[in-house]
Structures are given as structure tokens and as C-alpha cells.
Amino acid sequence: MTDRYDAIILGAGGAGLMCAGVAAQRGRRVLVIDHADEPGKKILISGGGRCNFTNLHTAPDRYLSSNPHFARSALDRYTPADFLAMVERHGIAWHEKTLGQLFCDGSARQVVAMLVDECARGAATLRLNAPISELSHADGLFTVCYREGIATAPALVVATGGPSIPKIGATGFAYDLARRFGLKVVEPRPALVPLTLSQDEALFRSLSGVSAPVLARAGRTGFREAALFTHRGLSGPAILQVSSYWRHGQPIAIDFLPDHCEGWLIDMKRSRPRISLASLLAGLLPGRLAEALADRIALPGPLDEQRDARLREVERRLAGWEFRPNGTEGYAKAEVAVGGVSVDALSSKTMAAKSLPGLFFIGEAVDVTGWLGGYNFQWAWASGWAAAHAL
Ligand code: FDA
Numbered sequence: 560m561t562d563r564y565d566a567i568i569l570g571a572g573g574a575g576l577m578c579a580g581v582a583a584q585r586g587r588r589v590l591v592i593d594h595a596d597e598p599g600k601k602i603l604i605s606g607g608g609r610c611n612f613t614n615l616h617t618a619p620d621r622y623l624s625s626n627p628h629f630a631r632s633a634l635d636r637y638t639p640a641d642f643l644a645m646v647e648r649h650g651i652a653w654h655e656k657t658l659g660q661l662f663c664d665g666s667a668r669q670v671v672a673m674l675v676d677e678c679a680r681g682a683a684t685l686r687l688n689a690p691i692s693e694l695s696h697a698d699g700l701f702t703v704c705y706r707e708g709i710a711t712a713p714a715l716v717v718a719t720g721g722p723s724i725p726k727i728g729a730t731g732f733a734y735d736l737a738r739r740f741g742l743k744v745v746e747p748r749p750a751l752v753p754l755t756l757s758q759d760e761a762l763f764r765s766l767s768g769v770s771a772p773v774l775a776r777a778g779r780t781g782f783r784e785a786a787l788f789t790h791r792g793l794s795g796p797a798i799l800q801v802s803s804y805w806r807h808g809q810p811i812a813i814d815f816l817p818d819h820c821e822g823w824l825i826d827m828k829r830s831r832p833r834i835s836l837a838s839l840l841a842g843l844l845p846g847r848l849a850e851a852l853a854d855r856i857a858l859p860g861p862l863d864e865q866r867d868a869r870l871r872e873v874e875r876r877l878a879g880w881e882f883r884p885n886g887t888e889g890y891a892k893a894e895v896a897v898g899g900v901s902v903d904a905l906s907s908k909t910m911a912a913k914s915l916p917g918l919f920f921i922g923e924a925v926d927v928t929g930w931l932g933g934y935n936f937q938w939a940w941a942s943g944w945a946a947a948h949a950l
Contacts, residue, residue: 560708560709561702561708561709561710561711562590562708562709562710562711563588563710563711563712564587564588564589564590564684564710564711564712565582565587565588565589565712565713565714565950566582566587566588566589566590566712566713566714566715566716566950567589567590567591567592567701567703567710567711567712567714567715567716568582568589568590568591568592568715568716568718569591569592569593569691569703569715569716569717569718569719569732570591570592570593570717570718570719570720570733570922571591571592571593571595571598571599571685571687571718572593572598572599572600572601572602572718572719572720572922572923572939573599573601573602573674573922573936573939573940573943574718574720574921574922574923574924574939574940574942574943575591575593575716575718575719575921575922575943576591576598576599576671576674576675576677576678576943577674577677577939577940577943577944577947578716578718578921578943578944578946578947578950579591579678579681579683579685579947580674580677580678580680580681580683580947581677581681581943581944581947581948582681582683582946582947582950583678583680583681583682583683584677584680584681585681585947585948585950586681587681587950589678589681589683589684589950590683590684590686590710590712591678591683591684591685591686592686592689592691592703592705592710593685593686593687593689594688594689594690594691594728595687595688595727595728596687596688597671597687598671598674598675598685598687599670599671599674599675600727600728601720601724601727601729602667602670602671602674602936603667603668603671604667604724604727605667605936606662606663606667606933608666608667609662609663609664609665609666609667610662610663610666610667610670610936611656611660611661611662611932611933611936612642612646612653612661612662612663612670612933612936613639613642613643613661613933613936613937613940614639614658614659614660614661614930614932614933614934614937615639615655615659615661616658616659617634617638617639617933617934617937618634619631619634621929621930621934622927622928622929622930622934622938623750623803623804623897623927623928623929624902624926624927624928625745625901625902625903625926626902626903628907629902629905629907629927630907630927630938630941631907632907632908632945633907633908633910633938633941633942633944633945634937634938634941636941636944636945637940637941637944637945638941639661639933639937641940641944642937642940643661645673645677646670646673649669649672649673649676651663651665651669651670651673652664652665658932659932659933660932660933661933686705686706686707688706689705689706689707690705690706691703691704691705691732692704692705692706694715694736696715696740696915696917696918699713699917700712700713701713701714701715701917701918703715713917714917714918714919714950715917715918715919716910716919716920716921716946716950717732717733717736717737717900717918717919717920717921717924718733718920718921718922718924718943719732719733719736719924720733720922720923720924721733721747721895721896721899721923721924722747722890722896723749723752723890723893723894723895723896724890724891724893725890725891726891729890731747733899733900733920733924734747734899734900734924737900737901737904737920737924740912740914740915740918741914742900742901742904742905742912742914742920743900743901743903743904744898744899744900744901744926745898745899745900745901745926746898747896747897747898747899748896748897748898749802749887749888749889749890749892749893749896749897750802750803750893750894750895750896750897750928751799751800751802751803751893751894751895751931752799752802752887752888752889752892752893752894753789753791753792753793753794753798753799753802753887753888753892754792754793754794754798754802754805754811754884754886754887754888755791755792755884755885755886755887755888756791756792756793756882756884756885757885760792760882760883762851762852762855762882763788763792763793763882764788764790764792765847765851766788766847766848766851767788767789767790768787768788768789769787769788769845769847769848770785770786770787770788770795770845771785771786771815771844771845771848772784772785772786772797772817773785773786773797773813773814773815773817774797774813774814774817775797775798775800775801775811775812775813775814776801776811776812776813776814776879777801777802777804777805777809777811778804778809780801780804781801781814782796782797782800782801783797783817784796784797784800785797786798786813788848791888792884792888793811793882793884796931798811799894799931800930800931802887803895803897803928803930805884805887807886808883809883810881810882810883811881811882811883811884812879812880812881813879813880813881813882814877814878814879814880815844815848815852815877815878815880816843816844816877816878817878819874819877819878821874822871822874823874824862824870824871824873824874825867825870825871827839827862828862828863828865828867828870831862832861832862832863833861833862833863834861834862835853835858835860835861835862836853836856836858836862836873837849837850837853839862840852840853841853852877852880856873856876856877858873894931894935895923895928895929895935896923896928897928898926898928899923899924899925899926899927899928900920900924900925900926901926902925902926902927905920905925908945908949909945909946909948909949910925910942910945910946910949911946911949919946919949919950921939921942921943921945921946922938922939922942922943923935923938923939925942927942
């Protein structure tokens with residue numbers, strides 16, 4: 560028997576559940592299908608189990624997309640304050656950690672329970688453990704065959720996310736489907752991901768476990784946060800952020816002393832003439848890092864024995880230490896994918912395909928990727944909400 564709905568939503572992650580709850584409470588008959596055995600698995604593992612569910616500084620310039628203006632409409636209409644109002648309505652305690660990042664005090668499970676409850680309030684049907692075997696479109700209706708049955712609807716919302724963390728059921732299904740319906744896909748790549756280094760980056764590889772606040776840059780984009788040296792390369796928020804902007808073959812530059820202005824070392828030469836670079840760095844940076852940098856720079860003797868030109872050179876080196884990652888840790892470790900269903904093919908107001916208005920793409924499947932810090936969930940909520948209002 561074929562069940563008839565107003566909308567079928569593929570994927571019970573953040574975007575799909577938000578879309579389902581809102582559309583169902585607007586009176587739509589909604590079916591959500593997911594092949595996983597529980598909804599919102601990425602929400603559950605997010606933010607170290609506490610889900611960094613939004614960011615107070617959400618703005619389109621904190622997203623990567625081939626059209627940087629695309630996200631504005633949805634982000635303006637469903638804001639962090641709107642999501643926070645829902646969180647509070649459900650009595651979920653939260654706190655701001657840093658940089659506008661809001662987390663649950665308790666568990667990410669509360670966010671999933673909230674979204675599932677919103678779906679139940681609208682009587683949306685949720686089918687889990689339901690792999691999709693066939694999907695077709697004819698006479699204005701989408702037909703989806705899944706494990707438990709067959710459903711049709713005039714609207715299909717694709718909310719199956721991106722391919723990061725395949726072990727919890729992430730797939731590139733949305734991209735395949737988009738291509739099948741003739742929509743362009745911006746080639747996805749892992750983002751918010753640790754970078755790996757080859758054996759010859761001996762400096763960084765020797766520092767596994769050390770963390771320091773730095774300014775990390777890929778091209779013209781820089782982030783001031785912590786970098787963490789790992790046995791495979793570099794991680795920590797500053798590196799995850801620049802990884803989204805990094806392209807194979809490009810260098811990354813690290814400023815180890817971002818609070819120091821040009822000329823600081825020459826000023827030091829005047830105020831503390833007998834100090835060595837190694838002792839100076841030891842007072843400014845974690846011990847092992849200071850030692851490794853001083854060894855590499857190899858400045859013999861105290862500062863007053865150095866020419867100003869040489870000190871300027873040392874400053875420049877410390878402010879833009881270049882290294883060339885040989886890759887990333889891939890989708891197994893990436894929080895998101897950059898790229899996805901081309902925004903040129905979608906309406907920024909409704910997320911519907913311009914060429915087939917009953918077909919919607921929302922959340923991470925779309926070529927809109929946020930910075931680290933709650934921006935990706937805010938996009939999932941906002942794009943889900945935008946589509947729900949067009950169903
Ligand atoms: P999402 O991936 O959440 O959901 C897609 C759903 O579709 C899944 O339930 C999946 O099972 C289902 N699906 C996939 N393929 C299917 C198929 N073929 N058939 C049926 N169902 C299918 N962001 C943030 O803002 N704050 C944070 O704290 C974090 N933390 C974080 C930690 C980690 C470890 C990761 C991997 C990611 C984050 N993120 C994050 C990113 C965030 O999780 C991500 O951007 C959103 O979950 C995207 O939501 P979607 O609903 O678009 O996809």
C-alpha cells in the first residue's frame with residue numbers, strides 16, 4: 560500500500576527534524592525517513608556530547624559557499640534567538656562557552672529529544688532503520704520505497720547531510736540525488752578537519768601534545784585560537800578553522816606571538832639586552848614549543864649581539880611560520896564537508912530546486928559550510944525552517 564503525505568523528508572538529523580517539526584505543526588502530513596537506528600546521531604556526538612547548538616555571532620560571512628550571500632535570507636528569518644527560545648521552552652539549561660558558542664549544560668541528547676518532541680506535536684511520522692531502495696518522480700509526485708513501505712508526496716526534502724563520519728551512517732546520498740535530478744554539485748572536501756604533515760616537518764611532529772594560542776592563516780583568512788600539535792600533524796580550533804579554507808599544496812602560516820607588534824624584538828634588545836632568544840621565548844610560549852623554535856632559529860648569544868635586521872627577520876619568522884600539510888585526516892575525522900549541492904540551483908528563500916520546485920535540499924547537503932562554533936547547526940535549523948515554510 561502506498562501512503563500519501565504532503566512532504567517526505569529524507570534524513571532525521573538536525574535539518575530534517577527541524578523541517579519536519581515546523582512543517583507538521585503548520586498542518587502538513589510529514590514523513591521522515593532515515594536509515595540510521597536513531598535520529599540526530601551527529602547532534603549526539605557534537606560539542607563533546609553537549610552540542611554547541613548555535614552561535615550568537617551568526618552572520619553570512621561566517622559561512623563558506625560559492626555564493627556568500629545565499630545563506631542570508633534563511634539565517635535572517637530563523638536566528639540563534641529563535642532556536643534559543645525553543646531550547647528554553649523545553650527547559651534545557653545552556654551556557655555560553657566562548658566566542659558566542661552556546662552549549663547544553665547537560666547533554667546533546669536533550670536537543671534530539673526536543674526536536675523529536677516538536678515532530679510529535681505536529682504528528683509527523685518518523686521511520687528509522689529504513690534504508691531507501693527506490694526513489695522516482697512522475698506527474699508531480701515523488702515516490703520513495705523504503706524498508707517498511709512506499710510513500711508519495713508532492714514535496715521531497717533532502718536532509719541527508721554530508722559524508723563526514725561515515726561510521727555513524729553519513730553518506731553522499733544528497734549529492735547523488737542532486738546530480739540525478741540535474742543539479743550541480745560543488746565538489747565536496749573534508750573541512751573542520753585536522754591537517755597531516757610529512758616526516759620532513761620535523762619541528763611540528765616533535766611537539767605532539769603541545770597546545771598554544773596562535774593566529775593560523777590559509778591565504779588571507781586567519782583565525783586566532785588554539786593550535787594543537789598531534790602525532791600526525793596539527794589540530795585544535797585554529798587549525799580546524801583554517802582547514803576549511805586550505806587547498807592541497809598551499810602553505811599554512813602560523814603566528815606564534817599574535818599579540819606582539821612589529822619591532823617588539825628590537826624593543827626587547829633595548830630593554831633586556833643580555834637575554835637570549837631561547838629564554839625570551841620560554842617566558843612567552845609553552846616550554847617544548849619555545850625550545851623547538853629557538854633551536855630552529857639558532858640565534859647565538861644574547862639579543863644585544865644581534866643586528867636589528869636579523870632580529871626583524873626572526874620576528875617575521877615567528878609571525879609567519881610556514882608549513883605545508885600533505886593532507887587532512889579525511890572524512891573519518893572531519894566535522895563537515897565544504898561544498899555540496901550548488902546554491903545556484905536553489906532558491907535562497909525556500910531551499911527548493913529552481914528547476915524542480917517540489918525538491919528541496921537543506922542542511923549540510925547544501926554548499927553552505929559554517930565555521931567551527933555552532934554555525935553549522937544554526938544553518939541546519941535555519942535552512943530546515945525556511946523549507947518548512949514553503950511546504
Ligand atoms: P546530519 O548529518 O546531521 O543528518 C543527516 C541524516 O541523514 C542522518 O541522520 C543520517 O543517518 C541520514 N542519512 C544519510 N544518508 C542517508 C541515506 N542514504 N538514507 C537515509 N538516511 C540517510 N556543528 C555545530 O554547529 N556545532 C557542533 O558542536 C558540532 N559538532 C560536531 C562534532 C562532530 C564530531 C561532527 C562530525 C560534526 C559536528 N558539527 C557541529 C557539524 C554538524 O553535526 C552538522 O553540520 C549537522 O549535523 C548537519 O545537519 P544535517 O541535518 O544537515 O545532517
